[in-house]
Amino acid sequence: MRTGDGRRIGINEVATRDGLQMEPRFVETDDKVALVDALSTLGYAKIEVTSFTSAQAIPALRDAEAVMQRIRRAPGVVYTALVPNVRGGERALECRTDEFNLVMSASETHNLANLRMTREQSFRQLREVIALAGRAGVPSNVSLSCVFGCPMEGEVPIEGVLGWIARFADAGAQGITLCDTTGMAYPTQVQALCAAALQRHPGLQLTAHFHDTRAMGLVNTIAAVEAGIVQLDMSLGGIGGCPYAPGASGNVATEDVVHMLECLGYCTGMALDGLIAAAGQLERLVGHALPAQVSRAGARLKRHAPPPDFEAIRERALARVAAAAGPVRR
Amino acid sequence: MRTGDGRRIGINEVATRDGLQMEPRFVETDDKVALVDALSTLGYAKIEVTSFTSAQAIPALRDAEAVMQRIRRAPGVVYTALVPNVRGGERALECRTDEFNLVMSASETHNLANLRMTREQSFRQLREVIALAGRAGVPSNVSLSCVFGCPMEGEVPIEGVLGWIARFADAGAQGITLCDTTGMAYPTQVQALCAAALQRHPGLQLTAHFHDTRAMGLVNTIAAVEAGIVQLDMSLGGIGGCPYAPGASGNVATEDVVHMLECLGYCTGMALDGLIAAAGQLERLVGHALPAQVSRAGARLKRHAPPPDFEAIRERALARVAAAAGPVRR
Numbered sequence: 001m002r003t004g005d006g007r008r009i010g011i012n013e014v015a016t017r018d019g020l021q022m023e024p025r026f027v028e029t030d031d032k033v034a035l036v037d038a039l040s041t042l043g044y045a046k047i048e049v050t051s052f053t054s055a056q057a058i059p060a061l062r063d064a065e066a067v068m069q070r071i072r073r074a075p076g077v078v079y080t081a082l083v084p085n086v087r088g089g090e091r092a093l094e095c096r097t098d099e100f101n102l103v104m105s106a107s108e109t110h111n112l113a114n115l116r117m118t119r120e121q122s123f124r125q126l127r128e129v130i131a132l133a134g135r136a137g138v139p140s141n142v143s144l145s146c147v148f149g150c151p152m153e154g155e156v157p158i159e160g161v162l163g164w165i166a167r168f169a170d171a172g173a174q175g176i177t178l179c180d181t182t183g184m185a186y187p188t189q190v191q192a193l194c195a196a197a198l199q200r201h202p203g204l205q206l207t208a209h210f211h212d213t214r215a216m217g218l219v220n221t222i223a224a225v226e227a228g229i230v231q232l233d234m235s236l237g238g239i240g241g242c243p244y245a246p247g248a249s250g251n252v253a254t255e256d257v258v259h260m261l262e263c264l265g266y267c268t269g270m271a272l273d274g275l276i277a278a279a280g281q282l283e284r285l286v287g288h289a290l291p292a293q294v295s296r297a298g299a300r301l302k303r304h305a306p307p308p309d310f311e312a313i314r315e316r317a318l319a320r321v322a323a324a325a326g327p328v329r330r
Numbered sequence: 331m332r333t334g335d336g337r338r339i340g341i342n343e344v345a346t347r348d349g350l351q352m353e354p355r356f357v358e359t360d361d362k363v364a365l366v367d368a369l370s371t372l373g374y375a376k377i378e379v380t381s382f383t384s385a386q387a388i389p390a391l392r393d394a395e396a397v398m399q400r401i402r403r404a405p406g407v408v409y410t411a412l413v414p415n416v417r418g419g420e421r422a423l424e425c426r427t428d429e430f431n432l433v434m435s436a437s438e439t440h441n442l443a444n445l446r447m448t449r450e451q452s453f454r455q456l457r458e459v460i461a462l463a464g465r466a467g468v469p470s471n472v473s474l475s476c477v478f479g480c481p482m483e484g485e486v487p488i489e490g491v492l493g494w495i496a497r498f499a500d501a502g503a504q505g506i507t508l509c510d511t512t513g514m515a516y517p518t519q520v521q522a523l524c525a526a527a528l529q530r531h532p533g534l535q536l537t538a539h540f541h542d543t544r545a546m547g548l549v550n551t552i553a554a555v556e557a558g559i560v561q562l563d564m565s566l567g568g569i570g571g572c573p574y575a576p577g578a579s580g581n582v583a584t585e586d587v588v589h590m591l592e593c594l595g596y597c598t599g600m601a602l603d604g605l606i607a608a609a610g611q612l613e614r615l616v617g618h619a620l621p622a623q624v625s626r627a628g629a630r631l632k633r634h635a636p637p638p639d640f641e642a643i644r645e646r647a648l649a650r651v652a653a654a655a656g657p658v659r660r
Contacts, residue, residue, distance in 0.1 A: 001331065001517045001518065001521060001549075001552065001553050001556060002518075003518050109636055109640075112636075112640065112643050112644050112647060113636050113637050113640060113643065116643050116646070116647060117647050117650075118644075118647050118648070118651065120651070121647060121650065121651065149630060149631070151632075151633070151634040152633065152634055152635070152636050154631050154633060155631070183623075183627060183630075184630045184631070186590065186593035186594060186630065187331045187552070187593075187594060188331065188332075188333050188593075188594060188595070189593075191331060212623065213623060213627045214586070214589060214590075214623050214624050214627050214629075214630055215548055215583065215586035215589075215590065215622070215623040215624060216548060216586075216590055216593070218545055218546060218548065218549050219331075219548050219549050219552060219590065222331065222517070222549060223331050226331060244627075244634050249623065253545065256544070256545035259544060259545075260516065260544075260545065260546055260549065263516035263517075263518075263519075263546075264516060264517060264518060265518070292545070293513075293542065293543060293544050293545040293579065294544050294545060297513060297543045297544050297572075297574075299544075300479060300513075300514040300515075300516065300544055301479070301484050301485070301514070302481075303481070303482065303484060304481040304482055304574050305482070306439055306442075306443050306482050307443050310439075310442065310443060313442055313443065313446050314442055314448075316446070317442060317446060317447050317448050317451060318448070320447075320451065321448065321450070321451060
């Protein structure tokens with residue numbers, strides 16, 4: 001494991017889309033806007049604000065237009081949103097979405113189960129969305145699900161994943177996110193896929209997206225960064241579960257990843273105190289504890305006071321030393 | 331990050347001591363014995379069975395003698411116990427404890443707050459315990475707390491830690507455990523201390539002991555193993571909290587670490603299915619959910635069934651393909 005030597009890592013926040021979409025309690029539009037506005041001050045490269053899916057499909061994000069129109073945009077931050085199809089793309093363009101995030105699975109079974117299309121059908125649909133975005137001068141990123149394994153198929157061969165990356169690059173996608181949708185990735189596998197994708201597509205913006213379902217989210221993050229990935233998805237508070245592992249945590253938590261990267265000497269440009277405060281804000285909005293650790297424990301050098309009777313403890317201990325030494329030897 | 335290439339890593343279980351000592355619900359002696367007996371079949375190098383502290387100090391482990399005498403010992407497993415002083419050492423020897431685990435902090439403030447002695451006082455007391463064990467032909471291991479940081483003092487200088495390791499080695503300790511008591515370690519720091527300790531003391535058995543308080547437990551585990559450590563402490567289910575971070579998780583979870591090491595190609599010799607079953611047994615005994623992830627999610631290639639209407643989904647999708655292709659081109 002190597003030090004970061006100040007290498008810059010871009011941090012993408014997905015809590016407001018990938019996290020909130022699964023929450024049973026509807027977060028009011030005002031609160032969503034206030035949360036995004038708070039996040040905008042913290043140093044993110046990208047914030048995935050919402051999803052232009054149908055209100056029936058994801059009721060938690062039925063206020064996509066309102067949120068996207070009302071947020072205060074900070075210079076330098078890319079405000080992205082999930083776009084499932086051409087209709088969603090038109091809605092996203094009307095709201096001045098900076099980037100489209102498209103989703104498809106590298107696993108045929110997962111794509112059918114999740115999106116009700118074959119991968120070929122998804123690809124053709126997304127190619128139209130990429131073209132629509134391109135005509136408006138808006139870049140598209142494709143989040144490829146299950147690239148490190150499928151909960152139904154098992155292993156997903158690396159060559160198949162690389163094939164989809166190449167097809168989307170040819171179709172005009174500016175970025176690809178390698179998503180470990182259900183937490184099946186492990187570090188050496190992560191390194192192999194990230195290194196191969198970077199090597200074959202030097203012009204593509206590659207992002208890694210890990211889940212902590214099997215406790216390897218941060219380990220895989222380091223593996224990706226050591227392989228050359230400089231853009232990472234993460235979710236404030238670790239919000240966003242995994243339907244295939246009830247009770248297990250989902251997305252890696254922004255405050256945990258940022259804290260680790262800074263310890264290792266990478267430069268995230270993020271304000272950890274502000275992140276912890278925003279995680280508290282998010283926790284109040286969703287109404288339950290979030291799985292992130294650093295929000296609870298604080299940064300590693302956070303000081304705690306000694307016990308209230310510490311001086312008395314020390315005096316008694318030192319008195320025992322004096323008694324043991326005896327009067328003569330003093 | 332490197333593959334394990336089949337390198338053998340010895341796994342030490344601490345749930346029955348480090349974990350249970352903090353649990354509010356008393357676990358019955360019969361249940362403790364049954365748990366240790368179950369663990370004994372799973373491939374551990376070492377099991378920390380109990381603590382020979384006073385019943386007043388740790389009521390949860392007041393049945394130390396009974397547990398130690400009644401467990402069925404598996405060949406090859408080292409049954410260790412915490413021994414705080416000479417009286418505890420005499421009790422441990424009466425119960426045929428295979429190894430003494432002694433505890434001292436590398437931080438003066440933490441040692442005073444936790445053990446009510448200066449480090450010098452602790453050292454002199456433990457030196458007597460090591461001598462007692464040595465006369466009985468029993469090895470001693472010293473668990474050095476706070477070697478990667480102290481929640482009250484902050485950074486703990488590496489040279490000070492190396493000094494205590496050298497003094498305990500000179501005093502006859504056969505092993506040293508480098509303990510990240512409150513989750514302050516980070517990977518490059520772990521590598522620096524582990525590498526220095528291994529280099530200076532090639533004859534000492536060095537163990538690493540990490541907490542996941544700031545989500546870096548598994549990352550630090552890899553760092554230690556890559557630095558050459560071949561013996562690791564961990565706790566089934568991740569049981570055992572951290573008093574300085576309420577709500578944060580404590581010890582790294584055995585099933586999570588073993589799963590990760592096996593994914594990376596290390597050989598732990600552990601049976602993961604058995605571990606997950608034993609974690610369920612432990613969860614029922616303590617009466618609350620445990621923080622480990624792999625017990626909930628299963629191993630990475632655990633297969634899930636597609637949705638019940640999967641065939642109908644696929645047929646509808648394929649029908650759309652056929653319709654789009656049209657009759658002429660078929």
